[in-house]
Amino acid sequence: MRDGCRSEPPAPVVAPALSGRAVFVLVFLPFALGHFLSSLMRTVNATLAPQLVAALALTPGELGLLTSAFFLAFALAQLPVGIALDRWGPAKVQLPMLLLAGVGALAFAGGQTFAQLLVARALIGLGLGGCFMSAVKAISTWIAPARLPSVQGYLIAVGGLGAAAATLPVRLAMQYMDWRGLFLWLALAACLTGVLIRALPPPQPASARKPAMLAAMREVYCHHAFREVAALVLIPHTVFFGIQGLWIGRWLTDVARYSEEAVGYLLYLGMAAVIFGAIAVGMITEWAGKRGVRPISVAAVGVALFIAVQAGFLLDWRPSYQLLSVLFTLVGTVTGIEYTIVAQSLPGALTGRAATCLNLLIFVGAFVVQAGFGLVVGCWRPDGTGHYPALAYQVGFGALVLLQLPGLIWFVRRRRRNPVEWASHPAKLQ
Template identity: 90%
Template sequence: MRDPTAPTAPTAPPRGADPTPIVASARAAAASLADCAPGGGTLAAAAPLSGRAVFVLVFLPFALGHFLSSLMRTVNATLAPQLVAALALTPGQLGLLTSAFFLAFALAQLPVGIALDRWGPAKVQLPMLMLAGVGALAFAGGQTFAQLLMARALVGLGLGGCFMSAVKAISTWIAPARLPSVQGYLIAVGGLGAASATLPVRLALHYMDWRGLFLWLALAAALTGILIRALSPPQPASGRKTALLEAMRAVYRHPAFRETAALVLIPHTVFFGIQGLWISRWLTDVARYTEEAVGYLLYLGMAAVIFGAIAVGMLTEWAGRRGVAPIRVAAIGVALFICVQLGFVFDWRPSYQLLAVLFTLVGTVTGIEYTIVAQSLPGALTGRAATCLNLLIFLGAFAVQAGFGLVVGCWRPDLFGHYPAIAYQTAFAALVLLQLPGLAWFVRRRARNPLEWVSHPTRP
């Protein structure tokens, strides 16, 4: 790690970087799925599939959709300098433009969740990804801030079912005891998608502009939807019409859902909102790194998401075998995540690089709430539970991403357009204050009942 007082670009990784970690992750996921008992999922009516069939027909297609969703969610962090230059955006406008994805994504959650439980993930994903493709086309052709804002929202709306469709699909075929590691692999694929939005996108911009990039993303969205529909095995669907408010009440009233959301929800929104845009701006404005250096550090951070997600899944399974509840793992992870954010608040100068990577590495622990809810709620509610979580997470991420920009915009930039460190310190301090009450409430509650720290039985 170089001297932070000399903010020159770090050495770029060599061409043809070793893909072994990614290949190893894919092989580990395949092995984990192969170990699962056929038909061990939550829906007994599902026809048995071998572990390899689950990996090829279920995990890979839906993981590809999640990969694309993560890429398009975070790509603005890399494109921010080009977008600011093209449209003369203020921090508030940049935050609003990028966070429009989160707002539209959130609005899609409940309707899509009910559709997942009624018709199954494959039938839902095809039209949704086609809609995302239309949004990407509109973004590529947008000429004004308002046009790009609407197009970005349309992309978020179309990608609103990618992660929860994957959760629903693998929850159908994977035994509950194996969900932490398999969902960890799924989140790792999302990390790979976010990593692809950094250095690979910067390399692509050598051959095309950001408009051409979105044309290719539109094509990728359409092809992914077709692939999911063609490969996914038929999954049982309830066919039961469920009122929207009834679906919300059934999930929100469940004690495990409320406890998990109280502890992990706000940290998760902070992770999504900051990682998708403001880490790159902080590296530019405060650390004063070049665009090339920022792209490299974003790539390292997104690579850390891959390993962090796999590690969290494996650690949760290991702890569960020793009687430690996943909620306890989540509490420890949230405490560490808040400590990392305090480094931003106090402007920890020994290594800005390490701080930026630690934010994404430790922040992956927030994804554990999907596993906790999937293990704790009845199988018939898994689709709606994932969508209710996403509704809250992405509404919160919208508020965090847009609000962070408004706070930073309260200060004036210097002649080079850089905002002062105090602007970012204030914004990060506000986020820490929002997260502390949930952790303090959890620790206080569990201190009164130590037996709740042990693992609870998973749902039937």
């Protein structure tokens, strides 16, 4: 491989034989529950934003920073957790991580100042940093590579359920408790999920290789498939996470002027759309693969559609604000195809580190997008009712579109320049 990225082939990871039902009950369900909880806690601030703003008198910049602290801490956990997953297996790693998330949720429930909530939110992100990649590592060990797109689509759909649970169900729960009580229950759920993940899955074989952290990073980042998919999908994925988790709800409040009830309902529809979108992307990817279409081509079409949806926000497409808010999350689920492409292309012993390297980039980017978007909106003054102008959001979405276009243009030009060689020998074109 180029650029001094040579390495010895990793030792194969041999998984024990399990029936399909055993894989579903003992592997998929407990790890999917962890991903469900991670998605719920990642996006719950979008629903609780009015209460948090009222309790702490937050500006858009402070709200963005408070919510995005999850992403930064999540990103910091990726590399050490990824190497731990490949060494000891996801079940052993997840228990202490989810206990840490429980501590963070307890601290958030008791926090009285912006600084205290900021630290607590970061602890939650740190503790949940292994949920998705541990699930990817677990299912990639027991699931055949050809089935990975569909199964990972189901996993992302479960995350959609978690995000949907952070909308209307949370609003209903607020009729019986405040946001502090909610986080007490979330702390308990995190601890119980960790215990289930430790108790149910069978022992997973660990990799014989134990590389240093920098060597592990280099090995994954130098792989052609990783670099190819990151160039196209990485920035759209950061935009999807950063905007979906907070600013779609604020846009519906400030620009569309919907009530809290209407915003909660539209957020619920949008998060529910993630479920359909994730399953559809997995099925389409498998269908296209049987016809010789590479997953990266499916990703390119999805990214183009995702940018088109954001152009609707940029142009302030008034005919259907509701449709835009739902389409953003429906189409944005295509960005999750990154994990499938990498899991199919890299050796099994590297899948844990590959997922963490992706997560490192994605969640650092999501932190920048979510916090940066708030800073952009905060450049304008709110009106007498506390709403920020549509222009503030248009400038923010315009900047995001400009960031995503180069990767799509590069992909299209590269494919047109060498269509035959690109399809037959993608590794040569780097």
